[in-house]
Amino acid sequence: MRINQKRSYKKLIIGVSIAVVVGAGVVFTMLGGIEKVRAAFQPKAQEQSVTLTGKLVCLPRKDGSETSALSCALGMKSDSGKYYGLSGSQNTELSDAAGSDKQVKLTGKLRSSSDPTYQVEAIIAVSDFDFTN
DSSP: OHHHHHHHHHHHHHHHHHHHHHHHHHHHHHTTHHHHHHHHHSOOOOOEEEEEEEEEEEOOBTTOOOOOSTTOOEEEEETTSOEEEEEEOOOHHHHHHTTSSOEEEEEEEEEEOOOSSBOOSEEEEEEEEEEOO
């Protein structure tokens, strides 16, 4: 009888171990995998103050499709050729200048972006702007 009890105990331990491993895999998958778990434990990046110059544009789409005036996401193409999304003080003066040859100097906080639609390096929370020409 003791041998059967030992076998039952071993089967119980193996069954519980398998359940724990499967449960951990399910939780891991629900959390979005290793990258999302790592990101959850990473310290948040500090927002960086920046001043950039460039032109106001409709941001290009990642899929290469054309943007129309109705679907224009206001952004900036910096003098270095990088695209930035804009947030904050987006007023009509900035919107009206999109697509013009006016140079603009924007000041604000730089925030990371993982925009699935538009090609952007980051987002600028605009606090001040000035047209330079």
